[in-house]
Structures are given as C-alpha cells and as structure tokens.
Amino acid sequence: MAASASSGPSRYLREEDRIHIADRLRENASIRQIAAELGRSPSTVSREIRRNGALWRGKDWVYRPHAAHRRAEQRRPRPKPGKIGENPELRDFIQHHLERRWSPEQICQALTARFPDRPEMHLTHETIYQALYVQGRGELRRELTKALRTGRTMRRPHRQSYKRLPRNIRDMVMISERPAEAADRAVPGHWEGDLIIGKGGKSAIATLVERSTRYVMLAHLPGEHNAAATRDALVTTVRTLPPHLRRSRTWDQGSEMAAHKTFTLATDMPVYFCDPGSPWQRGSNENTNGLLRQYFAKGTDLSVHTREHLDAVAAELNGRPRKTLSWQTPAQRLSKLLNAMA
Structure with missing residues (x-):
C-alpha cells in the first residue's frame, strides 16, 4: 500500500500520515513496512505510536489518528522558551565562562560540579551551541561565538585533513x-x-x-x-x-x-x-x-x-x-x- 501523501515527508508527521499508520496497523503491517511506505525511519513511527497512541486496559496500544494528531499539535506551540533564556543565573554563568574561553562541554561539567543538587542548572553542551548558533533564540549573545575554539559565527562540518608529502629530513627516527x-x-x-x-x-x-x-x-x-x-x-x-x-x-x-x-x-x-x-x-x-x-x-x-x-x-x-x-x-x-x- 502506498502512502497517502505524494509530496514527500515533511519534518513533522501530517494527519494523513497518521491515518496511514492507523490503517496499516489494523492490517498487522510491521513498523518497518509502515516506515518504508511513509519514507520515514522506523524509530519515527514507533515513537509516534508510543507518544500519541493510548494504552488499552494497560496492555495494548490503541492508535487513533485524529486524536494522535491533536495531541501532537498541542505539544507543538512555538516559540518555546529555552532553558538558558528562562534562567538568568544559568545564562550569566555560561556567558562568564565563554568569555574566559571555556568550551561548552567544560562549562556543562563545571555546572554539574558547582550545582550538584540543582537540575535546573544542568544541561548538555549541545544546548549551549544551539543557544549561540540557532537564529532567533537570543539566549546567549551572538558575539560570544568568537570566544569558541573555532571563532565561527556559523557551524560547519568537519573536513578531511590536508595531507602533506613527506620531507627529505636526514636520519629521521619514525x-x-x-x-x-x-x-x-x-x-x-x-x-x-x-x-x-x-x-x-x-x-x-x-x-x-x-x-x-x-x-x-x-x-x-x-x-x-x-x-x-x-x-x-x-x-x-x-x-x-x-x-x-x-x-x-x-x-x-x-x-x-x-x-x-x-x-x-x-x-x-x-x-x-x-x-x-x-x-x-x-x-x-x-x-x-x-x-x-x-x-x-x-x-x-x-x-x-x-x-x-x-x-x-x-x-x-x-x-x-x-x-x-x-x-x-x-x-x-x-x-x-x-x-x-x-
């Protein structure tokens, strides 16, 4: 069976995608089959059923597509305030250590050590990178990217290392x-x-x-x-x-x-x-x-x-x-x- 949508998958599952999932579940199709038909990862389909389905008498999952779509939409109001933006103490700590040229990972470790019993002061280094690089969030001053190791204002993927030819140095010991x-x-x-x-x-x-x-x-x-x-x-x-x-x-x-x-x-x-x-x-x-x-x-x-x-x-x-x-x-x-x- 082909998926109902022909324009290709968007970032989020659409209502017609959820209807397709429900139809195929009733036909006892596997998660992998449904994912292939939708052009999605099997984990996406599995996670959708767990998050937006409902347990029937505490044992089996019952998936109703329209109710699942409403649940998903209710969880998606944007923009959501970020953890750093909501906590001035956390923001000031991060900015102070970025100014000292600490890496985001070093800062996260220092937060855990300094505030072991305060989970609101704990976060991952990726959260700091997102606060610096994701346009429109405004949780950390953009100019602080200059204090990072790369100093870049945009994130870039790693490239292959440049390979040099060997030099003629006498009596080298390898x-x-x-x-x-x-x-x-x-x-x-x-x-x-x-x-x-x-x-x-x-x-x-x-x-x-x-x-x-x-x-x-x-x-x-x-x-x-x-x-x-x-x-x-x-x-x-x-x-x-x-x-x-x-x-x-x-x-x-x-x-x-x-x-x-x-x-x-x-x-x-x-x-x-x-x-x-x-x-x-x-x-x-x-x-x-x-x-x-x-x-x-x-x-x-x-x-x-x-x-x-x-x-x-x-x-x-x-x-x-x-x-x-x-x-x-x-x-x-x-x-x-x-x-x-x-």
Missing part, C-alpha cells in the same frame, strides 16, 4: 620506534610539537604538549622559523624542564626539524617523526593548536606578542579543566605526577 610508555601515556615526559604560522609565513610560535598531562609550553619565533631558529628556541624552552620530563619529542616531517640531531645533543631528548599525512599521531598537539588559535588568530602577525603574553596564554590553557583528564587541569595533573615521582 614514530613506530618511539617507546611504548609514550604511546600509552603512562609516563610523563613525552612531548608532541608543531608550529603555528603567522601572517605571510614570516613569524611562528612553537608549541609543545606533554602527552600524559596535556601541559603546554610555547616558544616564540618572531622572525625566521628555519631549522636553526626553531632548534634554538626549542632548546631554550626544553632546558627549563627537569631531566625526567625530557624523555622524547614527536614532530611532523616539517623542514623546521632538519636540525633534530643537534637538538637531541643539546637536550638529551630524542625526536620521533610522524608518518606523512597523519596528524592524529600528534593528537594532543593538534587539539592544543586549535585552542591556541583563540589567542593567535590565523593570518595575524605573531611577532607582536611578547614573551609575557605567551606565558600568560600557556598558563590559561594549563588552568582549564580537561575532559580527558577527568576534569582536572593540566597544571594539577602535572603537579600530582611530579609530587608522586618525588
């Missing part, structure tokens, strides 16, 4: 030879690194992320970021670490790492190289570089930032709670590990 303790993040002292590049490729910041704690360190390259300049900046940064936190460094095959052997001689810290086109092998660093773009936007001159500003940015990132650390901060996790090792 990531497959990196110690197992680095791969499972069991021991602190293994770092991932990369460069974020400024306007016209004329300035850069080297980023280092410790794999076990996600602790961040930044090295400034206001001028050249060739192999020698990158090596010298990283040597200066790494030498501030105690020896037991200098176990390894993982980098991609960028030409700025051509002097990796002299870096290792100066720091006693071996360098391992990722496979070409495999950014997930430095996942913590890729994630951190995305966070850093909140502070150092693409297409801007990175040479204007002072050493003090870089230190402040690193401190702010190291003070943010992370889901992957059970909502501890990188600074807290590193401090605990250092105390345990001591």
Whole structure:
C-alpha cells in the first residue's frame, strides 16, 4: 500500500500520515513496512505510536489518528522558551565562562560540579551551541561565538585533513620506534610539537604538549622559523624542564626539524617523526593548536606578542579543566605526577 501523501515527508508527521499508520496497523503491517511506505525511519513511527497512541486496559496500544494528531499539535506551540533564556543565573554563568574561553562541554561539567543538587542548572553542551548558533533564540549573545575554539559565527562540518608529502629530513627516527610508555601515556615526559604560522609565513610560535598531562609550553619565533631558529628556541624552552620530563619529542616531517640531531645533543631528548599525512599521531598537539588559535588568530602577525603574553596564554590553557583528564587541569595533573615521582 502506498502512502497517502505524494509530496514527500515533511519534518513533522501530517494527519494523513497518521491515518496511514492507523490503517496499516489494523492490517498487522510491521513498523518497518509502515516506515518504508511513509519514507520515514522506523524509530519515527514507533515513537509516534508510543507518544500519541493510548494504552488499552494497560496492555495494548490503541492508535487513533485524529486524536494522535491533536495531541501532537498541542505539544507543538512555538516559540518555546529555552532553558538558558528562562534562567538568568544559568545564562550569566555560561556567558562568564565563554568569555574566559571555556568550551561548552567544560562549562556543562563545571555546572554539574558547582550545582550538584540543582537540575535546573544542568544541561548538555549541545544546548549551549544551539543557544549561540540557532537564529532567533537570543539566549546567549551572538558575539560570544568568537570566544569558541573555532571563532565561527556559523557551524560547519568537519573536513578531511590536508595531507602533506613527506620531507627529505636526514636520519629521521619514525614514530613506530618511539617507546611504548609514550604511546600509552603512562609516563610523563613525552612531548608532541608543531608550529603555528603567522601572517605571510614570516613569524611562528612553537608549541609543545606533554602527552600524559596535556601541559603546554610555547616558544616564540618572531622572525625566521628555519631549522636553526626553531632548534634554538626549542632548546631554550626544553632546558627549563627537569631531566625526567625530557624523555622524547614527536614532530611532523616539517623542514623546521632538519636540525633534530643537534637538538637531541643539546637536550638529551630524542625526536620521533610522524608518518606523512597523519596528524592524529600528534593528537594532543593538534587539539592544543586549535585552542591556541583563540589567542593567535590565523593570518595575524605573531611577532607582536611578547614573551609575557605567551606565558600568560600557556598558563590559561594549563588552568582549564580537561575532559580527558577527568576534569582536572593540566597544571594539577602535572603537579600530582611530579609530587608522586618525588
């Protein structure tokens, strides 16, 4: 039997769709058959029967299409006030933490921890995204989207990562030879690194992320970021670490790492190289570089930032709670590990 409507399914079930469901149920058609005839998901049909049908003597579902349609229409008055818009305390808490560049997921976790016995202060991170991006809701200031990691005013789907060709760097030691303790993040002292590049490729910041704690360190390259300049900046940064936190460094095959052997001689810290086109092998660093773009936007001159500003940015990132650390901060996790090792 064909569905009564020929114009294709709308977002909501129509009355004629509900009549079709009722007719086919009387003919003992399966949920999947009815869904296929309507061009809907089986879960849509099943949910419709549960929500808008009625239990007969507490056992069997009785589905009356016209009554079901009235029930559905009564539940659909728009616009409905959102949870954030109805609760000024909740809205102010979210906006305050967005201004501090916390992610929606971090904010939701903080709400649960701060107000454990107040369900009206609990929500999902998707609710925050909806309040920011859905036009007309007005629950959060639209300009706060600039404080999100992407800084976008519209949501976009993920795209495939750009795959680079391998570089000719002599004497590379590949990531497959990196110690197992680095791969499972069991021991602190293994770092991932990369460069974020400024306007016209004329300035850069080297980023280092410790794999076990996600602790961040930044090295400034206001001028050249060739192999020698990158090596010298990283040597200066790494030498501030105690020896037991200098176990390894993982980098991609960028030409700025051509002097990796002299870096290792100066720091006693071996360098391992990722496979070409495999950014997930430095996942913590890729994630951190995305966070850093909140502070150092693409297409801007990175040479204007002072050493003090870089230190402040690193401190702010190291003070943010992370889901992957059970909502501890990188600074807290590193401090605990250092105390345990001591």
